Amino acid sequence: MSRHSEIREMEKKYVYGTWRYENTWNPVIMESGEGCYVTDMDGKRYLDFSSQLMCSNLGHKNQAVIDAITEQANKLCYVAPGFGTVPAAMLGKKLEEITQEGLVKSFLTNGGSEANEAAIKIARMYTGKGKFISRYRSYHGATSGAIALTGDPRTQHAVGMGGVVRAPDCYCYRCPFGKEYPGCGITCVEIIDEIIRMEGPNSVAGVVIEPIVGSNGILVPVDEYVPRLREICDDHEILLIADEVMSGFGRTGKMFCMEHWDVTPDIMSMAKGITGAFLPVGATITSHAIADHFDQPGNLFSHGQTYAMHPMGCAAAIASIKEYEDKKIVENAAKMGRYMEKRLKELMESHKSIGEVRGKGLFWGVELVKDRETKEPFATRKEKFLPTIQKKMSAAAMEKGVYLVNIINHFIVAPPLIVTEKEIDEGIAVLDEVLAIADRETV
Numbered sequence: 001m002s003r004h005s006e007i008r009e010m011e012k013k014y015v016y017g018t019w020r021y022e023n024t025w026n027p028v029i030m031e032s033g034e035g036c037y038v039t040d041m042d043g044k045r046y047l048d049f050s051s052q053l054m055c056s057n058l059g060h061k062n063q064a065v066i067d068a069i070t071e072q073a074n075k076l077c078y079v080a081p082g083f084g085t086v087p088a089a090m091l092g093k094k095l096e097e098i099t100q101e102g103l104v105k106s107f108l109t110n111g112g113s114e115a116n117e118a119a120i121k122i123a124r125m126y127t128g129k130g131k132f133i134s135r136y137r138s139y140h141g142a143t144s145g146a147i148a149l150t151g152d153p154r155t156q157h158a159v160g161m162g163g164v165v166r167a168p169d170c171y172c173y174r175c176p177f178g179k180e181y182p183g184c185g186i187t188c189v190e191i192i193d194e195i196i197r198m199e200g201p202n203s204v205a206g207v208v209i210e211p212i213v214g215s216n217g218i219l220v221p222v223d224e225y226v227p228r229l230r231e232i233c234d235d236h237e238i239l240l241i242a243d244e245v246m247s248g249f250g251r252t253g254k255m256f257c258m259e260h261w262d263v264t265p266d267i268m269s270m271a272k273g274i275t276g277a278f279l280p281v282g283a284t285i286t287s288h289a290i291a292d293h294f295d296q297p298g299n300l301f302s303h304g305q306t307y308a309m310h311p312m313g314c315a316a317a318i319a320s321i322k323e324y325e326d327k328k329i330v331e332n333a334a335k336m337g338r339y340m341e342k343r344l345k346e347l348m349e350s351h352k353s354i355g356e357v358r359g360k361g362l363f364w365g366v367e368l369v370k371d372r373e374t375k376e377p378f379a380t381r382k383e384k385f386l387p388t389i390q391k392k393m394s395a396a397a398m399e400k401g402v403y404l405v406n407i408i409n410h411f412i413v414a415p416p417l418i419v420t421e422k423e424i425d426e427g428i429a430v431l432d433e434v435l436a437i438a439d440r441e442t443v
């Protein structure tokens with residue numbers, strides 16, 4: 001048995017995989033990474049065309065971040081969150097600077113789910129109200145509150161908190177109302193107004209959205225959607241909470257996705273790209289009004305974790321943000337995003353299995369259909385955990401040296417934000433080859 005197979009068997013025996021049938025998990029064991037590539041135990045290199053889970057925004061093995069982590073480790077790895085540290089103070093200040101005007105004070109945690117748990121709790125403490133509105137095609141994390149907000153099939157396997165009402169999605173390609181933009185009156189956002197009225201504004205703490213829906217299909221809202229949602233929330237005096245865990249840190253060609261519509265949320269959660277995935281960190285930044293509330297005597301900030309404000313994570317985040325700035329990585333994402341869009345749209349011309357490509361920056365979804373006319377999908381929600389044609393295609397891409405995330409009926413094309421045109425061409429060439437598998441199944 002090769003060393004690679006030995007480790008694979010050991011991992012399968014002793015470690016749970018995530019969101020899968022354990023008996024079918026057959027992981028490739030990765031050993032190293034550099035730039036836009038990762039390398040397995042046999043020395044085979046793969047182009048990372050999805051930034052792992054849309055999080056390795058800075059690519060792999062960034063020396064500046066590694067140095068910052070090492071330096072912090074040599075100074076102080078951990079103290080209780082009751083103490084302050086230089087990295088925590090500096091990261092909080094930096095997040096205030098790079099987020100939109102009006103977002104000021106952060107809770108610092110260890111990942112996206114925890115950032116959303118903090119958002120839920122802060123919103124409830126601040127408003128004194130309990131309910132949230134989220135959407136069906138959404139993922140907000142695996143922990144109790146975050147999985148309750150989540151509307152995708154992963155929520156069916158968990159019992160989360162109560163008090164979540166879900167709204168239909170802004171998904172023009174398959175409009176839940178059977179309408180067509182722009183004559184639709186943006187029903188998908190107006191229905192949220194109606195839901196709030198029906199639920200009672202006095203019971204709703206906030207509306208939670210991924211500004212561009214990530215793992216549920218890279219759904220880009222029409223331009224009116226987010227500004228109108230802000231108005232609706234203001235009318236009813238409820239909070240707008242943006243989950244930028246996946247869409248933040250340059251992914252869409254702006255530092256944060258909400259900037260595309262110049263709309264500031266009351267609370268914004270982030271993770272993934274905050275450290276380029278070099279260490280697990282999340283953050284929940286809040287508005288002036290919320291920060292002021294907790295500054296008042298008697299208003300308890302009733303939340304915490306052992307590893308809140310972890311000095312190592314904070315040091316990694318500060319160094320990562322410096323990399324985004326110094327190397328103009330967000331600008332590169334916008335520029336390479338235009339090239340990616342062109343290349344993906346070319347693919348659409350030669351592959352009838354592509355129903356739609358959509359996205360912004362380096363955040364693209366390729367949705368597959370058996371029939372362009374009827375838009376019949378290859379797979380639906382109930383097949384999420386089953387071996388779909390998309391999974392077969394991703395496996396074929398791996399064989400050819402390209403890692404590509406597939407979810408239900410689409411691929412997520414989201415390489416590290418340092419990607420070059422040449423690397424985009426390399427990934428597109430393999431996508432071009434594996435699309436033939438789906439083309440053969442079209443009508």
Ligand SMILES: Cc1ncc(COP(=O)(O)O)c(C=O)c1O
Nearest residue numbers: 111112113139140141214245246
């Ligand atoms: C939009 C969004 N929110 C929250 C999460 C959960 O983050 P984590 O897996 O770091 O807990 C994810 C993870 O993919 C996500 O995409």
